[in-house]
Amino acid sequence: MTITCSFAGVPSHDVKDAVDNMIAQVGLTEKANSKSAVLSGGQKRKLSVGIALIGDSKLVFLDEPTSGMDPYSRRSTWELLRQGKKGRVLILTTHFMDEADQLGDRIAIMAQGEVKCCGTSLFLKSRYGVGYTMTITKTGADRQVTDDATANAQREKLSHSIKKLVSSHVGESELLADAGAEISFRLPFDASSKFPKMFREFDQNGAEHGIAGYGISVTTLEEVFLRVGRDETADQATRHANKEANKQRRVSQSRNPGDDDRTSERISESYSVDKPDYKTPQSGPAGAGNGGGVVVPMPADNVLAGASILTDVANIDASFMRHFKALLVKRWYTTQRDRRTLYWQFLYPFIILMVGLALLRVGLTFVSPAVSLNTGVYNSPLRVPFNNDSVTSSASAAIQFLDSGTWAGNCIRSPWNDIQSLQNFSDNLLETYRNRSFLQSRYGAFVFTSANQASEDRVNMFVNTTAGHAVPIFLNLLSNMYYQRLSNRDPAASIVLRMDPLPLTSEQEALTTSFTAVFIAIAFAFIPASFAGFMVKERETKVKHQQLISGVSITAYWLSTYAWDILITIVNGIMCIIVFYILDIKQLTGDNLGATIIILLLYAFSIAPFTYFASFAFTSHVTAQNVLLLVYIMAGGILQVVSIVLDLISATRDANTVLKYFYRLMPSFCFGEAFASLIVRESAFIYGTSRDVWDFDILGRPAIYMTVFGALYMTLVFLVEKILSTPEWLHYFSNVPKLQIDESSQPDDPDVAAERQRIQSHANGKHSKSGLRNNHRCSAFVTVPLTDVTPGSGACSRH
Amino acid sequence: MIISCCSTCYEASEQADASLPFFSEHDQTVDQNSANIEAPSADLAPLAKVKVRGLRKEFPNLNPAAPPIVAVNNVSLDMYEGQIFALLGHNGAGKTTIINILTGMYPSSGGNADIYGHSLQTDLSEIRQSLGVCPQHNILFDVLTVREHLVLFAMLKGEFLLAGSIDDG
DSSP, X not given: OOOBOOSSOOOOHHHHHHHHHHHHHTTOGGGTTSBGGGSOHHHHHHHHHHHHHSSOOSEEEEESTTTTOOHHHHHHXXXXXXXXXXXXXXXXXXXOHHHHHHHOSEXXXXXXXXXXXXXXXXXXXXXXXXXXXXXXXXXXXXXXXXXXXXHHHHHHHHHHHHHHHHHHHOTTOEEEXXXXXXXXXXXXXXXXXXXXXXXXXXXXXXXXXXXXXXXXXXXXXXXXXXXXXXXXXXXXXXXXXXXXXXXXXXXXXXXXXXXXXXXXXHHXXXXXXXXXXXXXXSSXXXXXXXXXXXXXXXXXXXXXXXXXXXXXHHHHHXXXXXXXXXXXXXHHHHHHHOHHHHIIIIIXXXXXXXXXXXXXXXHHHOOOOOEEOSGGGSSSXXXXXXXXXXXXXXHHHHHHXXXXXXXXXXXXXXXXXXXXXXXXXXXXXXHHTTTSSSOOOOOEEEEEXXXXXXXXXXXXXXXXXXXXXXXXXXXXXXXXXXXXXXXXXXXXXXXXXXXXXXXXXXXXXXXXXXXXXXXXXXXXXXXXXXXXXXXXXXXXXXXXXXXXXXXXXXXHHHHHHHHHHHHHHHHHHHHHHHHHXXXXXXXXXXXXXXXXXXXXXXHHHHHHHHXXXXXXXXXXXXXHHHHHHHHXXXXXIIHHHHHHHHHHSHHHHHHHHHHHHHHTTSHHHHHHHHHHHHHHXXXXXXXXXXXXXXXXXXXXXXXXXXXXXXXXXXXXXXXXXXXXXXXXXXXXXXXXXXXXXOTTTSOOOHHHHHHHHHHHHHHHHHOTTSOTTTOGGGGGGOOOTTOOOXXXXXXXXXX | OOOOOSHHHHHHHHHHOTTOOSSOTTOOOOOTTGGGBOOOOTTTGGGEEEEEEEEEEEEOOSSTTSOOEEEEEEEEEEEETTSXXXXXXXXXXXXHHHHHHHTTSSOOSEEEEEETTEEXXXXXXXXXXXXXXXXXXXXXXXXXXXXXXXXXHHHHHSOOOOOSOOBOO
């Protein structure tokens, strides 16, 4: 896989070398081009270690770097860390005591949030360790034991002899265990000088005392750790680290008597190795002399030297562009790799736009065909309920007409006899249409009645109102009946009724086309929603924090994000314009193309900051993406339709004018509104007259809103970040405890009190209105109880 | 060394002496553990580039009336350049909290740290220019490769030239 990234921050050969080197060092050469998602837990740890060490960071934190690594990888990581510690401060936490022992130049052990002890491995062992553990194997242990009692007696005898021998050499020895063939003693550190003589004795005369072999080991760090954990510090405090405890590594020797004597000499040599770097204080109480003995006072020059190593503030501007480019590369990679993002940012908007606008277009060009209105549009033959008897002359003429079959609609008379009243007839029709053998819907019926005078004709027409065009069709049928009668049943005499709809007026067409804006708004709802998903995911998975602690400023982070998101929106905008041309939406292309481009650019400018601002409200990226998608569809699409409808109704127009001021807080609404207004601007029906593109009611208002609120939301994003990163401010927005030192709880040292008074008098002189505590600018250097002021120096520390 | 402590004078003194230490030379807390802390040798002392003083972190208790939970209590440590400083402790002892405070993830509830001459309280962005962190739980981009991760962070952290073009794989 070759990815050439030439448009943005391109890694130089320096980076390539450093990266290749690091890949080899962490042992991921074979996985160099694998996505991190497919790495195993241990491989991920190696990559994390590599990320921490790469670059020239002066301060490196490794929080349990080797957890989950196999023993081989752990050892290679140790080697990496040993090499990596040069020229930097490397801080490591671990639960592996051997790792701390091997790697830690200095080790601090914490419990209940406090540092219980701190120093070199040897220092800790000498302070907390119980000394050395000597294990002796008794002779006869491997012999076949035939008699338990005899064996036990023999062992006890041996034990006694060994105990006597050991205590004769090291008086302070302590029996730890005496079980089976082994007996172990604890020997204090002080006694190390007596060991050579004792070991020589073991080697020479061991067999006589029943010593088959012996081994000695120094207290392990694990024992120290457990002791500290048990809080057994009280009894240890009396011991002082006033011994030259020089042994650097754990000594473990196991020897058999009778071998050459050099072993014990070697041990004794190793005890006297002096490592100047790790000298313990000459005496315990000496530490109190400089106020605790933790730290030797350092000259101010060192601070100067330290400051020059770190990047200067001036260089931060230079690093801004570097970070900016690197973050764009990151977005480039993540966008192209993440299929879901690609769908949301390109595929879904395109499909919605293309399908939605195409359907709208088809709806506009579709012209309803002309239709002949006769009963033929219903079932054929259609049974029409009718009088059975000729009550009047018109009735008999009508019956004749229908029975003759000359009517084009193919109707059959369905005779009814029991017509008492019209209401009864209607009810009967409703009740019985399912019962008849010719099960079919009824669309109309006729009842001829005569009123009081026989000469008066009355015809009643029943129509099923659920059928389209039923009224004109049955009325036409009735007209034909009468026309036949009047024309003396001339077969040529007929009335033909046709319906031929007119094409849409330009207003109607404009209104329908205005729904284009709804589809555009919905399509463009997906894009910013996916931005929110990305932002929240970066925060959720803490990679954002990882980038920030790698030196990326909030400004570089958000501006690179903003730049990328604008770019994505613009790419979609171009796609959108191409679709407009393909579907020939005249209101948005041609002379109005400039306006279309402006709307799309302003949308890109304003929707991204709105999204970032809104994204602070979410902790899950899935929720953020889906909720914001819904919000954008609501605002740009549904609210848009509601607003158009409310505007058309004169009763609600005024209310909608007010409501729209709130709707417009969302750039999505302005976006949809701008497009809708642009489309209908020539419609006199809505605006009275045709309006100019830049009229306040067309593009003017939405454009101003999007510009102003885009800038406002971006400012708010930076404000929120500032609040989140400023503890004093955050205090006002959440329940994070305020950063403060409780001064009342501890009495001041007299010199601290004097200093405070001096500062306050200074502050009052300069700022007569308020004391030091109340002055905001002074809060950075309030004297705090832990500050010990050197009398007379006038120095003051910053808190 | 005389440092004025009123705000206006302070601005001036910062200009004059950028190395304003955050602690006076004898800024130490004397506690019962002092004998359990090994003093460094004299030649090591100048390499103490990270000095943590009186660091404290409280988390609000679920019950607002109860006293806050103290995760880190008055921790003072010196860490030396060229050394590995191992921080041990049982789970919940406050190791990761200390790291989170020193990387600026949480604000501290008290105390400060001098990191290569920068104050943790006020110069966090400068400190972060030179910070490398391997968090306890892997924080990785799922879709980026091993190489791309390292390129990204090398670019974010290092002073590398950005000219030219390479094949990335």
